[in-house]
Amino acid sequence: MGAPVALCFLLRETAAGREVLLGRKKRGFGRGKIVGLGGHIEPGETPAEAAVRELEEEAGVVLDAAVLVPAGTVDFRFPARPAWDMACTMFTATVWDGEIGESEEIEPSWYPVEALPVEGMWQDADHWLPLVLAGTVADFYVEMAEDNETVFRFAVLGQ
Numbered sequence: 001m002g003a004p005v006a007l008c009f010l011l012r013e014t015a016a017g018r019e020v021l022l023g024r025k026k027r028g029f030g031r032g033k034i035v036g037l038g039g040h041i042e043p044g045e046t047p048a049e050a051a052v053r054e055l056e057e058e059a060g061v062v063l064d065a066a067v068l069v070p071a072g073t074v075d076f077r078f079p080a081r082p083a084w085d086m087a088c089t090m091f092t093a094t095v096w097d098g099e100i101g102e103s104e105e106i107e108p109s110w111y112p113v114e115a116l117p118v119e120g121m122w123q124d125a126d127h128w129l130p131l132v133l134a135g136t137v138a139d140f141y142v143e144m145a146e147d148n149e150t151v152f153r154f155a156v157l158g159q
């Protein structure tokens with residue numbers, strides 16, 4: 001299993017349809033890519049606690065762990081670079097506080113769920129993110145190719 005990370009997708013209803021909060025990574029791993037908000041789970045933290053902490057650090061979002069809705073997991077594998085392997089626990093939330101804003105790490109933006117910015121995301125995101133946002137709770141498996149960019153294998157393990 002890879003390093004434990006937690007992500008939380010905020011969802012809001014607008015006149016134009018449902019939108020999800022994603023962010024452009026400004027530094028570090030995946031720099032330049034549009035990603036889910038979240039990050040590494042620190043020792044002693046639950047995935048929900050990590051999601052709450054990361055969303056505040058990255059985008060000023062104030063969440064109550066009790067409102068997080070479990071949304072499955074993704075096992076990210078990078079066989080050519082195993083140090084990048086990550087075991088990701090996901091949540092969604094429709095209730096939060098705080099003023100959403102940019103941090104040194106992430107530039108957050110709302111995107112229509114029906115028109116995700118897949119061109120700017122990791123190439124695997126198109127396989128699992130639409131399912132997650134449609135409410136499918138599953139354990140996804142993503143294995144990247146030698147180039148660490150294209151998808152070698154994708155599987156939905158449990159629903």
Ligand SMILES: Nc1[nH]c(=O)nc2c1ncn2[C@H]1C[C@H](O)[C@@H](COP(=O)(O)OP(=O)(O)OP(=O)(O)O)O1
Nearest residue numbers: 005028029030035036038039040076086122124125
């Ligand atoms: N193949 C992949 N597809 C994808 O869509 N997101 C991926 C991915 N592999 C990793 N990620 C995401 C999950 C998570 O949002 C991010 C890794 O977290 P970060 O490196 O941003 O962690 P932290 O916020 O803890 O950063 P630091 O504080 O800089 O360590 O990369």
